[in-house]
Amino acid sequence: MTVSLPDFPGQVMSETVRGSTHLLRQLGRRRWFRRLVVWTLFAAIYEVAAYIVGPFFLPTIQAVIGSTSGLVSDGAFSSLGGALKQMIVGYLVAVVVGVPLGVLIGVSRVADYILGMYVKALFVTSLIAVLPLLITLVGYGFAFRVTVVLLFAIFFIVLNTAAGVRDVDPQLLSMGRSVGASRLRRAVSITLPSSLPFIISGMRVALANSFGGMILAEIWIARDFGQILTGLAYNRDLPKFMELLWVITLLAAFSAAALKAIERRITPWAASRR
Amino acid sequence: MQADAFLEVRNVSKSFRHGRQKTGRMLALSDVSFTMAEGTFLSIIGPSGCGKSTLLRLIDGLQQPDSGEILIDGKRVDRPGRDRGLVFQAPNLMPWRTALRNVTFGLEAQGIHGAERTRRARALLELVGLSEFEDFYPSQLSGGMQQRVGLARALAVNPSVLLMDEPFAAVDAQTKLVLQEELERIWLMEEKSVVFITHDVDEALFLSDTVLVMSKSPGKIIDTVHVDFPRPRSFDIRGSVEFAALVRRLLDSLRHRQPTEDSSWAARSISSKEGPHDGESARLSGPGNVGDGSR
Numbered sequence: 009m010t011v012s013l014p015d016f017p018g019q020v021m022s023e024t025v026r027g028s029t030h031l032l033r034q035l036g037r038r039r040w041f042r043r044l045v046v047w048t049l050f051a052a053i054y055e056v057a058a059y060i061v062g063p064f065f066l067p068t069i070q071a072v073i074g075s076t077s078g079l080v081s082d083g084a085f086s087s088l089g090g091a092l093k094q095m096i097v098g099y100l101v102a103v104v105v106g107v108p109l110g111v112l113i114g115v116s117r118v119a120d121y122i123l124g125m126y127v128k129a130l131f132v133t134s135l136i137a138v139l140p141l142l143i144t145l146v147g148y149g150f151a152f153r154v155t156v157v158l159l160f161a162i163f164f165i166v167l168n169t170a171a172g173v174r175d176v177d178p179q180l181l182s183m184g185r186s187v188g189a190s191r192l193r194r195a196v197s198i199t200l201p202s203s204l205p206f207i208i209s210g211m212r213v214a215l216a217n218s219f220g221g222m223i224l225a226e227i228w229i230a231r232d233f234g235q236i237l238t239g240l241a242y243n244r245d246l247p248k249f250m251e252l253l254w255v256i257t258l259l260a261a262f263s264a265a266a267l268k269a270i271e272r273r274i275t276p277w278a279a280s281r282r
Numbered sequence: 283m284q285a286d287a288f289l290e291v292r293n294v295s296k297s298f299r300h301g302r303q304k305t306g307r308m309l310a311l312s313d314v315s316f317t318m319a320e321g322t323f324l325s326i327i328g329p330s331g332c333g334k335s336t337l338l339r340l341i342d343g344l345q346q347p348d349s350g351e352i353l354i355d356g357k358r359v360d361r362p363g364r365d366r367g368l369v370f371q372a373p374n375l376m377p378w379r380t381a382l383r384n385v386t387f388g389l390e391a392q393g394i395h396g397a398e399r400t401r402r403a404r405a406l407l408e409l410v411g412l413s414e415f416e417d418f419y420p421s422q423l424s425g426g427m428q429q430r431v432g433l434a435r436a437l438a439v440n441p442s443v444l445l446m447d448e449p450f451a452a453v454d455a456q457t458k459l460v461l462q463e464e465l466e467r468i469w470l471m472e473e474k475s476v477v478f479i480t481h482d483v484d485e486a487l488f489l490s491d492t493v494l495v496m497s498k499s500p501g502k503i504i505d506t507v508h509v510d511f512p513r514p515r516s517f518d519i520r521g522s523v524e525f526a527a528l529v530r531r532l533l534d535s536l537r538h539r540q541p542t543e544d545s546s547w548a549a550r551s552i553s554s555k556e557g558p559h560d561g562e563s564a565r566l567s568g569p570g571n572v573g574d575g576s577r
Contacts, residue, residue: 179374186342186368187388187439197387201378277377277419 067247072254075247084252087233092259094150095222098157102214106162107207110169114203115195120170131163135221139228153225160221161214165207172206173199205278208271212264219260288320288475289341289443294350296336310336312500313350318477318492320442323469325478325486326494327532333501334479335371338447341477342368354443364392367436369446373428375420381407381431382416388438406434409468426457433468443475450485459517462488466514483532487525488515495535505535 035041051069058066067075079085112119113127139156146152176199184194226234240249271278294314297307310333318324326334339345341352343362352359354366362368367388375384385403394402407413410430420428429449436444450458462485469476480486486493487509495505507528511519519525 177374179370179372180376182344183368183370183374184387184391185344186362186366187391187435188362188364189387189391193391197390198376201376204378275378277421 063246064244065246067250071247072250075245075251079248079251082236082248084233084236084248085255087236088252088255091153091222091226091233094153094225095157095218098154098221099161099215099218101154102158102161102165102218103211105158106165106210106214107169109162110166110207110210111173111199111203113166114170114173115199124170127163127166130159131167135159136224139224143229148229148231152229153222156225156228157218157221160224161218164214164217165210168206168210168213169203172203172210175206176202201275205271205275208267208275212267212271215267216260216264219256223256287317288355289318289477290353291316291337291341292351292353294337294340294347294352296333296340296345296347309500311340311347312502314501314503315350316494316503316506318475320475321473322491323476323478323489324492324494325480325490326496327480327483327486327536328496328501329498329536330481332496332498334496335447337496337501338368338445338477338479341443342366342445344368364439365441366443366445367439367441369429369432369436369444369449371448371451373420373425373432375428375431375435377420380417380419381412381423381427384420384431385434385438388435392439403434403438406437407431409437409471410434411464424457426453426461429453429461430464433465437468437472437474441474443477444469446476446478448479448481451481458485463517465489470514483529483536484520487528487532488520493532495532497538504538505532507531507535 054066055069058068063071109123109127113124114120135156138159142155142159143152146155180198180202181194184198189197223234223237226232227238228234230238237249237252240246240252292315294311295309296311297309300308314337316324326337328334336345340347341354341359343359343366346360359366375381376387379387382400382403385406386399389399389402404413404416407416410433412427412430412434415423415427420431423431429452433446433449436446450461453461466489476489478486478489490509493507493509494503495507496502497504509528511524
């Protein structure tokens, strides 16, 4: 495949060829174009592989897209919407609880001694192992799913926030004291903006993990969306299964990218850290 | 001299715990006393780790002395106050704020709001020669410019004493010369008292009315030199015979009691159990050369 040709003197080339190589070179610098090329290649390879191994193992892209109307009539998307709502509630609770908790642990040595070890212990615990206990505590309903998402998300937020608060330049705090800023003003004007990049990147990882928590909770209790998803897998209805998987993956990727864009926008000074 | 003393440091001592030893303390400042008249420019010069930055932090009120006291205009210093402005060795600017908003920070803490705050900050940026850069973020400014913003911020609260902790140590040699002249110009305009910490002999002589020389371990004032060149000082005085003689004098003072390479902080530190006379054995059993404490 000819993407671009070296432009050395004496090369025989018609005007149209020269023009199109120039265009290709221009496009080659664009990120969207490079992505488009890569993804198209992947799609092509996938499609060929799907034809070779047959629909029992791998549905073709065509079949996956064609299954949309079936999924709509199954009510898969509306139950996915319900699951996402629960996920968002769990995630928001994680943010609302996690950020202040992280600030507390970051600021206060006492709080770190008392709470830090539980946070760290739960962070390394396999949360899946806790699920049976959770079910006996809160049942199968809304509370269970929200709690699972909360547990999947909160530790990233707490630990990152605490790390951000601890990372504040002590010289800046000294400067704050020197100009006579009160404790509260130092916290709001120095500590908070300084730890903001940490908080947001914690929120980003937590969001991606929330999707995992959401799917896990759904499959665990096997109702609504989880029931549909497992049902499709057991019945080997691969096109529909694949489509749901794609939708969830895309949602997770886009929401994480959106947070990243917000991060860039509100903390432009932290660019060097990324 | 006692009569017109504006800043008075009386028998100030300060020690720090060092390492993990519970008993060993490093004596940073030992019985330091000096006075300074209002509106004068005083430099403190000494080797790295002689406690000169500590002294400045004590004057600012960020730390408290173990014994002795510091008086400004007859009032005892026990916390940072708006009569003092500190310029740090690093600019210590908030990277999320523009130059202008970094300068306004000091005014915010004083409860000055709105247009008045902006007006004063703009005037100060103009004073330090940065009016065109008010909307720039610190990362977009050069080191010298950042240090100017730091100076403007310290001046924002209109302090009567400006405390400067090796403010030009991190900028290049050419910029440093420019900043020194700028500082003298600003000082002559603003009529502030300045306490200036440096390890640069030329810088201290060029700027100061009085130069104090400190020795290391423990930090003590070992010499006082008065500098009488007319103001404003031109670049040319650096080449004069008198200037060279003063440089020589200061270098001699600095060398006089400066410890040799092998005597580390640990060697000079005193143990509360054994007393300060035990320096020799500590030197033998100490953990070797731990560096001169410079950063």
